[in-house]
Amino acid sequence: MSQYSGSESSAIEERSGPKTERGRRTLRRLLDAAAEEFGARGYHETAISSITQRAGVGLGTFYVYFKSKEEVFRALVADMGARTRHALAESTREAPNRLEAERLGIQAYLDFVRSHKALYRVVMEAQFVAPEAYREYYRTFSAAYRQQLAQAASRGEISEGQDDEVRVWALMGASTFLGLRYGVWDDGADTASVAEAASDLMINGLAPRAKNGDAS
Amino acid sequence: MSQYSGSESSAIEERSGPKTERGRRTLRRLLDAAAEEFGARGYHETAISSITQRAGVGLGTFYVYFKSKEEVFRALVADMGARTRHALAESTREAPNRLEAERLGIQAYLDFVRSHKALYRVVMEAQFVAPEAYREYYRTFSAAYRQQLAQAASRGEISEGQDDEVRVWALMGASTFLGLRYGVWDDGADTASVAEAASDLMINGLAPRAKNGDAS
Amino acid sequence: MSQYSGSESSAIEERSGPKTERGRRTLRRLLDAAAEEFGARGYHETAISSITQRAGVGLGTFYVYFKSKEEVFRALVADMGARTRHALAESTREAPNRLEAERLGIQAYLDFVRSHKALYRVVMEAQFVAPEAYREYYRTFSAAYRQQLAQAASRGEISEGQDDEVRVWALMGASTFLGLRYGVWDDGADTASVAEAASDLMINGLAPRAKNGDAS
Amino acid sequence: MSQYSGSESSAIEERSGPKTERGRRTLRRLLDAAAEEFGARGYHETAISSITQRAGVGLGTFYVYFKSKEEVFRALVADMGARTRHALAESTREAPNRLEAERLGIQAYLDFVRSHKALYRVVMEAQFVAPEAYREYYRTFSAAYRQQLAQAASRGEISEGQDDEVRVWALMGASTFLGLRYGVWDDGADTASVAEAASDLMINGLAPRAKNGDAS
DNA sequence: AATGAATGAGCATTCATTCAT
DNA sequence: AATGAATGAATGCTCATTCAT
Known part of the structure; x- marks a missing residue:
């Protein structure tokens, strides 16, 4: 395996990302928390609430950044x-x-x-x-x-x-x-x-x- | 990949399987139905009831043959x-x-x-x-x-x-x-x-x- | 508290009890097993199957002796x-x-x-x-x-x-x-x-x- | 029997209870409904859904206030x-x-x-x-x-x-x-x-x- | 932007009871 | 008399998602 191609730049902060610095930080926190939770427990065993808790934000905040x-x-x-x-x-x-x-x-x-x-x-x-x-x-x-x-x-x-x-x-x-x-x-x-x-x-x-x- | 080894004989009818012929058939039906359902929908999307329905047995029957x-x-x-x-x-x-x-x-x-x-x-x-x-x-x-x-x-x-x-x-x-x-x-x-x-x-x-x- | 009255004789083998000696023994075993199970785990935590298992009889046998x-x-x-x-x-x-x-x-x-x-x-x-x-x-x-x-x-x-x-x-x-x-x-x-x-x-x-x- | 002592204040709104007034009311409703249902039918005959129905809240709401x-x-x-x-x-x-x-x-x-x-x-x-x-x-x-x-x-x-x-x-x-x-x-x-x-x-x-x- | 209370669909599992053998 | 396979009603609990604040 080697050389890459395809879309770059972390592939994440696509679609009209957060406007404020605070927003960007929240998004990053959620992403990191999600990666850790999904990685540790798997998709089905991971609850959104565990992601938001780990990210240190309210449950509802998740849906400000992700549709599902x-x-x-x-x-x-x-x-x-x-x-x-x-x-x-x-x-x-x-x-x-x-x-x-x-x-x-x-x-x-x-x-x-x-x-x-x-x-x-x-x-x-x-x-x-x-x-x-x-x-x-x-x-x-x-x-x-x-x-x-x-x-x-x-x-x-x-x-x-x-x-x-x-x-x-x-x-x-x-x-x-x-x-x-x-x-x-x-x-x-x-x-x-x-x-x-x-x-x-x-x-x-x-x-x-x-x-x-x-x-x- | 090739040649096998390890436990044989379908690996399934283990521990004190069904005694009667009817029981054996029910078990096989359940297993086949489970394979199809899990294969088609995946573990989490598959409901036990869908397995028993496909197998043509009552819901409770599943638990006669499997613990979970x-x-x-x-x-x-x-x-x-x-x-x-x-x-x-x-x-x-x-x-x-x-x-x-x-x-x-x-x-x-x-x-x-x-x-x-x-x-x-x-x-x-x-x-x-x-x-x-x-x-x-x-x-x-x-x-x-x-x-x-x-x-x-x-x-x-x-x-x-x-x-x-x-x-x-x-x-x-x-x-x-x-x-x-x-x-x-x-x-x-x-x-x-x-x-x-x-x-x-x-x-x-x-x-x-x-x-x-x-x-x- | 003292002196008794009321129906006597164990109050149990009433209504046309078992005819055979074997039947009487099975009944007694079920009763004893039930007392131990109910006493240890309580009514709701006790399964009929646990009673019959302890009594050493088949599940169906329970209903030969008791209605419910x-x-x-x-x-x-x-x-x-x-x-x-x-x-x-x-x-x-x-x-x-x-x-x-x-x-x-x-x-x-x-x-x-x-x-x-x-x-x-x-x-x-x-x-x-x-x-x-x-x-x-x-x-x-x-x-x-x-x-x-x-x-x-x-x-x-x-x-x-x-x-x-x-x-x-x-x-x-x-x-x-x-x-x-x-x-x-x-x-x-x-x-x-x-x-x-x-x-x-x-x-x-x-x-x-x-x-x-x-x-x- | 007489004079009391021990923990006071209704013993209920313990651990970090609801923050909002609405939450407090929901909790009280749930508690009252539970008391009535348990009292009338007994623990085992009472379904959580009957409690929430009596309390006029959704089933899931019960688990917002109680773990089980x-x-x-x-x-x-x-x-x-x-x-x-x-x-x-x-x-x-x-x-x-x-x-x-x-x-x-x-x-x-x-x-x-x-x-x-x-x-x-x-x-x-x-x-x-x-x-x-x-x-x-x-x-x-x-x-x-x-x-x-x-x-x-x-x-x-x-x-x-x-x-x-x-x-x-x-x-x-x-x-x-x-x-x-x-x-x-x-x-x-x-x-x-x-x-x-x-x-x-x-x-x-x-x-x-x-x-x-x-x-x- | 952030929040958390509220919701209900969905599902695994249990178990008393029946009944054909 | 004895059995155990079969059944399905019943229910506790989870959790993604919504929304009013």
């Missing part, structure tokens, strides 16, 4: 998408080639997940709470990813492959699961080693390696 | 695990080697998901509804998968790899995402082609292929 | 009444006079309650579960008690009093509360001392005692 | 305790001595019960619904009562007695039963006569009275 419970959730998913893409773009900016970018991207992703567990969970749960937001998340992601692969292939950095959409989904799936396994569940593992082992698989595959004197 | 809503859900997840492992084991039984088994396994998985969308969704949602069941699902799966890889490596069919746990999770993630993308969302695609493209990536990786006259 | 949950309960209340009256009658049989009978009766009652906490609770709860049975319990009791007082008064053993119904209810209330306080709650206290102190009050009242040389 | 069905019940028991103690304190305020206070207290209690049948029932049922509240009710009551007796004894108004705890429980039991018999069941009787007869027993006991020329 689902809306904050969607905003969070979009935000997570933008942030993830941003983090990955940063991490691979200096990569000399795509293969190296893959390795860097995987590690960056693991680190990112590990430090944003709540958001990771929010995205995963979006599959059930806001399916459209979930699809949009991966649509944007895969589009950018495909572009990266296509360019790399044209530069000869990676093989042509039979179907980039398939490759992209396989790669996203691999990273996502590793994110769950090593970013969320087992956050003690060394992400560099994991990324190393994972990129080795993604780059070289399962097939037995040609030995040194193999290609005489 | 969560319990059926968990039973379903376990059932899904056993069934998936069984389907994969069957599909790869005849594979001449692991690389071929991977290709067969992927396709079988896609086909299985496509014909069991409801159960696929149940498993995914388990992450939020019954986290322990979800982890158990992958724990069992990955253990069997690791064993397959280890044996294949010892036979020289695949490379040794740096960390089988990492490889297994990357492979499970890839298949799972492809299952979502091509099994659930886009169920018109040709699974054989997808499996072909996917296994090509998993087997050979992204790295450029050595051309014939490449090694001068 | 309330019916066992009523049977138990009646049984308790008979037993209590019996115990008190026994305890006061040898009393030389009514004042002494009061003391003996109180102590016997405390001891009885202490060794039949479950039944004590059943009777108290009858006030809300089976009001008619509760009233009947005290109607029978007070009638016998009044008769005792009347006879004692005619013998000059106690004062005439203004209204025996009032005296009887006051005395029953006193004993009942002492039964709760010292029989159920504080079952470590010495019942003899309590009975001594209580009968002193009931016999001599609160008024200051005439000193020796008081009556010049 | 049991909580209102407990609040009612506490309230009843405070009110009863208040009524008795008032009635005996002018009593010239303890013996007279007893008589006044009994009558006041009977009158109070008669005009608060619902609350009387609530307290009695608390024994099974909220045992702790029930014990607390009598703990507070008996403590105050004991103090009254001790002071009276030191003033020579009543005998010393062997055990004031026993005396107090006997007296409370007597009054309580008379309250049931003449306050709840038979509300046509003349409470003054009953109180007179009862206090005669409590003050002078059952023992034969010394006649004038008795001590020849």
